[in-house]
Amino acid sequence: MPVAAVKPRTLKELRESGWKSKSVKQELRDNFIRALADGDDLFPGIVGYDDTVIPEISLAVLAGHDMLFLGEKGQAKSRLMRLLSRFLDEEIPYLDIPDVPVHEDPYRPITAKGKQFLAETPEDEVPIAWWPRDRRYAERLAPGTKFADIIGEIDPARLAGGVSLSAEEALYFGLIPRMHRGIFAMNELPELDELVQVGLFNILEERDVQIRGYPVRFDLDVLILFSANPATYNRSGKVIPQLKDRIGSVILTHYPLDRHSAAAITEQEADIPLDGEYPVVVPYFMKEIIEQISMAARRSKYVDHQSGVSARLSIANYRTMVASARRRGVVLGEKPAVPRISDLAHLSSSALGKLELDLMAGHQMTEKQVLDAILAEAIRDVFQEYVDEHGLAEIAEVFGRGTKIEVGDLLPSS
Template structure:
């Protein structure tokens, strides 16, 4: 029965009179999830590209009331999915408000000796009740470096010094999992967890109790346990003990966006959550720069530049030079996008242009945000450095996206311009008027370039020019030379 949380019960007697009933945390998640499923509400806001793959399997696992393992490569929203499960908890649940009780004990089903003594030996009107909010009922831990005492517990030396027996409940200092009794606990990168800690987790999954240093102090712990892991390490023999694997109820397999459009949608969602309000698409109705009071340096982003940033990550995932088992996180796209925007802002600020519009030449700064995020396939026969691999990946991404625009807009005609000996210099710090002046001296075929992203803005048109030039070079239609941060395109 729902409780009015604007005036929640504050004693055990009031709680009973309000009609509140105990539930296990998995039953609570099950009931709330089922209610949302029936109502047609969005189940996992912010999760893109999983509607037909991951979400159906996750729905079934939640209704089956399983402990879960999210299995996938880095940057596949495993942690985000785990954190979203908090949405299926009640807004708040009651617990015994006693500082001597080390966890949030259920007033109707206390598992600690102190909780049972309080409930059984005190009039219900005098048993204090407090409320545990939904957002506080989730905790997570990264496996590397995690010790048994961190998540299970340890004997408290202070209690031993006070004369408490090592086998007594009061002698224990609880770790994260016992303290998340009636909540959700997530362990990231399970295969990196020490075997001793894995055994402790196995005991909790199997018996739902805590055993510390051989003292079997029994607790009926109520916790939903979530794990994440990379397939390469999870499936490696000896990394996860078989008994623990056997006790995990469901494995939810995640994946990277199956289509570039979904990747761009994720990119837009993530960047919009951290970016300035001036970030706008050049081809959208929101392309008009905002007032100086709201955004002193507005940014307009041609859509093809977003496609390129996402395609770089997709090309890296397919590259024979990159370790496929490690994966390429969506964080690569996000970091590269931010770097590209920063380069455009720098140019606009120095040259006094507005709005700032990213160009292909801004991608020359992606080394800073990309190196370290690509793990090379060291078993291959290539001798390429990470920087060389990134150059190859960027070139492949440009060629892929450009080829699609060639088919749509007939941009191949522009290559004929260079047969007449035309040379065009580009660079990340050249003003937009430089491009406008160049285009006055070349044939009208260049007008087709601006069909890529229709705009009369000189900065947007400069971005289109660089895209076409880089595309022609990437598809071997023209050549280029590079010196001191500037690039010269020619036949």
């Protein structure tokens, strides 16, 4: 919703401004519809998902669903989740009163303190502040996340010592209650402790939760996003069925469908300058080899398919390749430096640790050996495609003209 030139600072001014209260999902839907109607780039920076993933997310937003992003590692799940905050209002008003741990809707407070303040204070004395879009998104990684972190905790000392405190007043708010009117993303949902899953389900579905045996009730308004790897998500017992059941839409992500879009992602994400004092010019076939390495790894029988091979592998390998060429450029004063096959010998530094070996297959290969085999396969495949396309004759002719080639990562290009 557009904010007036002079932002309302009291509840009275807010009412006069015509501001209307909406749920997060309503707000997201309204702004999303506007962006869709205007033909905006809905998810800037996302490559190759125009026909598969983005339509699914669009429907989920329009349907007002919580979402689970299901896919192997490095498929832009986290990136997509963060991008959803684009569709929040630029700012929303909240009750600017001390000791209330949530950003209360000025028309519909959910805490006892908020409600009481409204009841006792004339509207032109109720202070309003504004909560910006980028503060309304929070995320957590499931492993190690405790009940108290994301749901809450009751301080028994305060309950025992206080003057007839209600449970709510002795409550320490976890991250989800504090994200009331915002977006909360939980990464790697299957790794979330079962007790926390139950708490999460209760707080979202029943709106109340037992903390240390004390029932606490809130009308929380949060859009919840989850991410998970399909292999663990589908393993029975990892995610409680009630929670699965509550997730409105499942968005299946995937790796780039072709090498060209894979290369576009890598170039965009590598964030390494090619110009400067020692410029580097990357031939397209070298980019293709970098992508072919990841594609070969995703197919390799030595690599754990369930875990996947992230886009980060291509991105890191690309940077190492450019770095190796640049080092040569600096040492030999070569401008521009051009990456070559021998530069790929350094890829183990960026690739190791990014391949998870398939231990069940019972191979006795080390990660380095697997990587070398994948590298050789990728180079061969790309080279073969060029031979198929241009013919060996064309390539042989270049050598036939007396070209001698000596290669190595520290020999000059010409």
